[in-house]
Amino acid sequence: MIKQISVFVENKKGRLAKITEVLGQAGIDLIALSIADTTNFGIMRCIVSDPDKAISVLKQNGYTASTTEVIVAEVVDEPGGLASVLGVLDSAGISVEYLYSFVRTPNENALILFRVEDIGTAISALRENGVKLLDSGDVYQI
Amino acid sequence: MYWNKEIECMDREQLGLIQLEKLKATAKKVYENVPFYKKAFDDKGIRPEDIRRLDDLKHLPFTVKNDLRDNYPFGLFAAKQEDIVRVHASSGTTGKPTVVGYTKRDIKNWADLMARTYVFAGGNKNSVIQVAYGYGLFTGGLGAHYGAEALGAMTVPVSGGNTKRQIMLMQDFGTTIIACTPSYALFMAETMEDMGIDPKSLKLEAGVFGAEPWTEAMRTEIEHRLGILAIDIYGLSEIMGPGVATDCEYKQGLHISEDFFLPEIIDPDTLEPLPYGEKGELVITTIDKDGIPLIRYRTRDITSLHEQTCGCGRTMVRMDKVLGRSDDMLIIRGVNVFPSQIESVLVEMADVSPHYQIVVDRASNVDSLEVQVEVSAALFSDEIKRLEDLRNKIEAEIQSVLGIGVTVTLVEPKTIERSMGKAKRVIDNRK
Numbered sequence A: 001m002i003k004q005i006s007v008f009v010e011n012k013k014g015r016l017a018k019i020t021e022v023l024g025q026a027g028i029d030l031i032a033l034s035i036a037d038t039t040n041f042g043i044m045r046c047i048v049s050d051p052d053k054a055i056s057v058l059k060q061n062g063y064t065a066s067t068t069e070v071i072v073a074e075v076v077d078e079p080g081g082l083a084s085v086l087g088v089l090d091s092a093g094i095s096v097e098y099l100y101s102f103v104r105t106p107n108e109n110a111l112i113l114f115r116v117e118d119i120g121t122a123i124s125a126l127r128e129n130g131v132k133l134l135d136s137g138d139v140y141q142i
Numbered sequence B: 001m002y003w004n005k006e007i008e009c010m011d012r013e014q015l016g017l018i019q020l021e022k023l024k025a026t027a028k029k030v031y032e033n034v035p036f037y038k039k040a041f042d043d044k045g046i047r048p049e050d051i052r053r054l055d056d057l058k059h060l061p062f063t064v065k066n067d068l069r070d071n072y073p074f075g076l077f078a079a080k081q082e083d084i085v086r087v088h089a090s091s092g093t094t095g096k097p098t099v100v101g102y103t104k105r106d107i108k109n110w111a112d113l114m115a116r117t118y119v120f121a122g123g124n125k126n127s128v129i130q131v132a133y134g135y136g137l138f139t140g141g142l143g144a145h146y147g148a149e150a151l152g153a154m155t156v157p158v159s160g161g162n163t164k165r166q167i168m169l170m171q172d173f174g175t176t177i178i179a180c181t182p183s184y185a186l187f188m189a190e191t192m193e194d195m196g197i198d199p200k201s202l203k204l205e206a207g208v209f210g211a212e213p214w215t216e217a218m219r220t221e222i223e224h225r226l227g228i229l230a231i232d233i234y235g236l237s238e239i240m241g242p243g244v245a246t247d248c249e250y251k252q253g254l255h256i257s258e259d260f261f262l263p264e265i266i267d268p269d270t271l272e273p274l275p276y277g278e279k280g281e282l283v284i285t286t287i288d289k290d291g292i293p294l295i296r297y298r299t300r301d302i303t304s305l306h307e308q309t310c311g312c313g314r315t316m317v318r319m320d321k322v323l324g325r326s327d328d329m330l331i332i333r334g335v336n337v338f339p340s341q342i343e344s345v346l347v348e349m350a351d352v353s354p355h356y357q358i359v360v361d362r363a364s365n366v367d368s369l370e371v372q373v374e375v376s377a378a379l380f381s382d383e384i385k386r387l388e389d390l391r392n393k394i395e396a397e398i399q400s401v402l403g404i405g406v407t408v409t410l411v412e413p414k415t416i417e418r419s420m421g422k423a424k425r426v427i428d429n430r431k
Helices: A015-025 A051-060 A081-091 A119-128 A136-140 B012-033 B035-043 B054-059 B065-070 B104-120 B139-151 B163-173 B182-194 B216-226 B339-350 B384-402
Strands: A002-010 A030-037 A041-048 A065-075 A096-101 A110-116 B084-090 B098-103 B128-131 B154-156 B177-180 B206-209 B229-236 B241-247 B254-256 B261-266 B280-286 B297-303 B330-332 B335-337 B356-363 B366-374 B407-411 B426-428
Touching (some): A002 A110, A002 A136, A015 A041, A015 A051, A041 A136, A051 A065, A065 A119, A110 A119, B012 B054, B065 B098, B104 B139, B104 B229, B139 B154, B139 B241, B154 B163, B163 B182, B177 B182, B182 B366, B206 B216, B216 B229, B330 B356, B339 B384
Parallel strands (some): B128 B154, B128 B177, B177 B206, B366 B407
Antiparallel strands (some): A002 A065, B229 B241, B241 B254, B356 B366
């Protein structure tokens, strides 16, 4: 399981720049990032090099932030790669709340982050089907 | 033109005698029938028979809005429930409305007073009166409606909203008097312009506007754009509803129907009565009501009274246009809104009091209400749909408490301006 940081962001010019600046000044590296948005507000979700420090820095700067446990799976970078992993979750009766992918260099396998309701069941189902999951040690070093 | 010349132009000395008799009867009625007043009179050591002159009014106890809420729903009614034929209600600070009741005679008198109001605006039985105040628990719609019928006018009960249809009916029915909030009148003028309709091509002659504070500048604009006479009416549901006071074509203040309502101006801090001409809080005693007569009701409205006979010939005392309230109540689209009502909804949702701000604006002459809520850790969720659900739930909750539409915006913590450590709760951009 990997700790993801979620931050509440108003849909206003310059807000993301400010948040990433706060993290940058604290020496925190962004490893993966996704934004979910509505017309009024958004949620910035990210994997960072030091989640605990990130949370405390964000709170000190007045942001509302929380951590969520997610799964990061290695997916073969070829057509149908993601489909087979999603198929495993589907057969196990697990629905995906959201997912997004990591930025990687070419020729490497893709890394996909999943947020599911029942994280324990999802992990065992994926492992049983030979899907490689990354642990926090792997991810925070990327 | 008058509806009841004898009363409206009565010699003030003679009027005083009538008022004294009615005041004595009212004091006796509430003392004998309303435990709240019996206690209030006893606490002050005064009995109804101690009232000998009108000036003795100042010895009687005050009534405030809270007293209606504390005695919710019917505790201040002086008439038996079997004699009450209608109730109206307005919003209160805790979500519980303040309730007023009317007997058959009260309803008839109210209609008669509203008919008087239409005559101020030039109305008669040939008038076509379109009532665009909201119908329902709010006194505006039904009050204006029965007054128009009592006048003998053709009454068009459209209620509020659906502006294009309102305009179509005005054209087709030949509406001569419109009754609505002043901001809605301006919105109608704008809509007419958008529709390519020249307001001056309509038969509209006058408007009876009230239920929200408005300025002389707004009156000039309405009169200019719609080409009509704009009359200001004043009322509040606790006292009766619309028709308590109305201004005439001389626009020198609103004539209070003193045969029914005894006005005073007091200093809101010392509670001492102030002489004519001085600014203070308006206090009204209803002297001819059966359902819920109120003694020295503090309206919270700041104004002053003038007793000189008006150019129109009426001797009834005039009050200045009400522009300020002595508490934090907002009037939005004619509905009373207290910030504390919104706060109580938010506290219920979050278990703690979140920082919030109420932003009132007027776009295209319609009031808008926005509530900005800071997303605290207690409210935050990592999932968009949960946050959206929260937002919708707050909107629905506030809407059901206030009875008017609201937009809720979720904002980042610390974005709401604070002064002296306290968040500024209300921003009213309508001024």
